[in-house]
Amino acid sequence: MNRTLILPTLVVIAILIAACGGAEEKEGTGTTATGHTSEAAAVVTEESRRQSTKAVSSGQATEVSFTVDDASMSGPDSVVSGWVRFLITNQGQNNNHLGILQLWEGKTTADLAAYIEQQPTGPLPAWATPGGGPADVAPGASGNAMLNLDAGSYALVRYVSDSSGASRPSGAGILPLTVVAGATTGEEPIPSMLVQITTGGYVISPALKVGAGLTSPVTAGPHIVKVVNEDLVPHEFRVIEMESGKSVSDDPQWEMGRGGISASGGTKKLMRLKPVIAEDGTGPTGPPPGIAVGGMMALSPGKTAYFSTDLKFGYFFVYSSLPQPDTGAPYFLAQIEELADTSQGSTDAVGSLQVTPMVDEMLVMP
Numbered sequence: 632m633n634r635t636l637i638l639p640t641l642v643v644i645a646i647l648i649a650a651c652g653g654a655e656e657k658e659g660t661g662t663t664a665t666g667h668t669s670e671a672a673a674v675v676t677e678e679s680r681r682q683s684t685k686a687v688s689s690g691q692a693t694e695v696s697f698t699v700d701d702a703s704m705s706g707p708d709s710v711v712s713g714w715v716r717f718l719i720t721n722q723g724q725n726n727n728h729l730g731i732l733q734l735w736e737g738k739t740t741a742d743l744a745a746y747i748e749q750q751p752t753g754p755l756p757a758w759a760t761p762g763g764g765p766a767d768v769a770p771g772a773s774g775n776a777m778l779n780l781d782a783g784s785y786a787l788v789r790y791v792s793d794s795s796g797a798s799r800p801s802g803a804g805i806l807p808l809t810v811v812a813g814a815t816t817g818e819e820p821i822p823s824m825l826v827q828i829t830t831g832g833y834v835i836s837p838a839l840k841v842g843a844g845l846t847s848p849v850t851a852g853p854h855i856v857k858v859v860n861e862d863l864v865p866h867e868f869r870v871i872e873m874e875s876g877k878s879v880s881d882d883p884q885w886e887m888g889r890g891g892i893s894a895s896g897g898t899k900k901l902m903r904l905k906p907v908i909a910e911d912g913t914g915p916t917g918p919p920p921g922i923a924v925g926g927m928m929a930l931s932p933g934k935t936a937y938f939s940t941d942l943k944f945g946y947f948f949v950y951s952s953l954p955q956p957d958t959g960a961p962y963f964l965a966q967i968e969e970l971a972d973t974s975q976g977s978t979d980a981v982g983s984l985q986v987t988p989m990v991d992e993m994l995v996m997p
Contacts, residue, residue, distance in 0.1 A: 687821055689820050689939060690937070692777055695718070699720070701725050704789065710808065710810055712811065713815060714818065718774075719765045721774070722770075727767065728765055730764045730788045733759070733783060735760070738756075743759055743786050743800075746759075747802030751802070763778050763858075763928055766938075767923035768923055772923075777938065779936075784807070785810060789803075792952065797953065798953060799954065822854075822857035823856075824837055824854045824857070828861060833868070854939065856938050856939070860933065864932065866929065866930060866962075867926070867930070868927040870947055870949050882920050884914070884915035885919050918963050919948050924940060925940055
């Protein structure tokens with residue numbers, strides 16, 4: 632039976648991708664583990680109902696292609712406004728990406744480089760706002776992101792990690808991008824998967840399969856993913872596929888444990904992943920091991936972006952490595968959950984995910 636999982640606050644989660652669909656529908660909104668109706672779940676339900684009347688579409692957009700490697704990026708320096716699909720090909724030996732910042736107040740990429748040089752660990756200036764971009768992909772792989780760009784000046788940047796693992800834009804190798812007004816805006820995609828980034832974390836649901844409830848699993852295969860940042864600060868949505876035959880517990884910086892949950896039919900057990908924090912407060916300087924398969928780079932509050940992906944059956948981690956405003960530590964060092972029903976050899980698919988704040992238990996809805 633497909634189930635809805637409700638999780639505590641987190642910034643890295645693992646998704647068990649189901650090999651097939653066929654979810655039953657349930658009326659009502661999601662609830663937190665404390666039994667209270669979640670407003671975020673209601674929002675997801677309403678969005679899912681709206682999307683369920685439409686067919687999945689990749690939309691219509693101007694395409695621009697870039698090559699990225701371990702030290703540089705190259706591609707066009709201008710594009711027309713409206714929906715733009717950024718395509719990247721990683722020619723480096725490491726994971727690589729392409730981040731997009733919109734520049735305001737007449738600022739240029741030279742101004743941005745000078746600012747970052749003066750404040751390498753500080754927040755971005757108010758005149759440079761993150762607009763998304765294709766997240767990390769493995770060497771030799773390709774990634775994409777579809778954004779609705781207004782006419783203006785933009786900067787294409789690489790994010791680099793500090794000693795704690797928190798990532799910030801680098802002042803080196805910044806590329807300018809001019810967006811000129813176009814006659815048409817293109818067509819917004821219709822997603823098969825919806826990601827809402829909230830104050831409490833990620834809310835993930837299959838946009839077309841949910842119907843009246845939140846019980847459908849995310850299925851294996853091609854997906855158009857809509858990412859909406861509903862929080863008050865920028866966030867990323869990077870995706871890592873766990874390597875076949877590998878276990879997160881193979882890495883001494885991460886550990887697994889079991890947590891009890893209540894569900895119809897008795898108590899189930901879920902595997903729980905968390906970082907190993909040393910006595911001095913230090914922890915992992917990177918997310919769990921796996922293969923980078925794309926996602927969305929830093930996206931400003933209120934912004935919406937899309938990317939396409941082909942999900943295999945298995946586990947996927949999603950995370951943000953941006954620095955937390957209060958501590959400067961990367962978001963992935965917060966609480967982490969791996970979603971897998973391991974009770975009595977169960978192979979139940981994980982359903983839509985509702986992330987709720989300050990809840991220690993995970994509740995699997997029947």
